[in-house]
Amino acid sequence: MRDLRIAAVADIHLGEDVRGHYRxxxxxxxxxxxxxxxxxxxxxxxxxxxxxxxxEELRDLPIPVVAVLGNHDYHSDANKEIIEVLRDAGITVLDDDSTVVPLDGLRLGVAGGKGFGGGFAGKCASEFGEPETKAFVRHTREIAERWRLALKGLEADHKVVLSHYSPVKDTLTGEPPEIYPFLGSYLLAEAADAEGADLFVHGHAHAGTEKGMTPGGIRVRNVALPVIEHAYVVYCLNGDGDC
Amino acid sequence: METPHYAPHYVAARVQRVLAEDDRTNELGIRVDVRGEELFLRGQVSSDERRHQIEDVARETAPGLRVHNEIKLVEVREPGEEEHL
Known part of the structure; x- marks a missing residue:
């Protein structure tokens, strides 16, 4: 199997004031x-x-684009409309599901969505007490279960999880530890580890660091624009040959 | 309402909350520190317009404090070396 080069970025935060710059x-x-x-x-x-x-910035690129939304994209309660606008422009948008991208003889499977918070093993919220707390944790648990099923059903040569929220603490290093529960959840990592993946890509933590790993050994990369400081980074998934 | 001079901790928290919630800014990643009568803004945004907007909202929220805008512009460089996994 040949190698595969994947470009990744998150937190591009586009608006009229920066129109055309990212493209x-x-x-x-x-x-x-x-x-x-x-x-x-x-x-x-x-x-x-x-x-x-x-x-407009992402349409008609010479390579396929797969995206998920983040918490900012939900702020005006227009997330469904935004997904529609992006899909109309030919962008694949994952919403707790998966897609298989055919790439010159290779199948890249991508599963994921926005994700959510809750914290990390031993220091996290649980479904206990007030309905508001239970709803918060349940939201993440249900997302993680949908991702696990999406990954399980993927038939592909390489599998990547694409998320906004982080699955591990490693890539949050640099953020205040007090806000970790709002930056991600270990349930997302557990779902990926249960079914296996080659890479887990996320954003959200602008002050975090790029590289981490799930407890099961999946490489995690925080590709938030302020972290990577490049238009995107490229990860080469190695097949049998040299990348 | 608290007098900002006597409650710097609350003033910083209030400015940070307003920067996140005000529709002109909606910036979650800005650090706000108050020392005496000085207010410091730190973080990264992607345009000069956003940098100034944040400063304006901070001034409105904490009148009477001297605002130091130390927010940097995110540098989006050309892609660098790829990583082999």
Missing amino acids: KKLEGIEQRAEVLLVGGDLTRHGTVQEGRVVA
């Missing part, structure tokens, strides 16, 4: 990667107008 940085991406993954927080206020800017 310029994507020129020549087809020479570096075969697919672009975008890990949420595509907009700043989550309006349909901003969603249209995102669609």
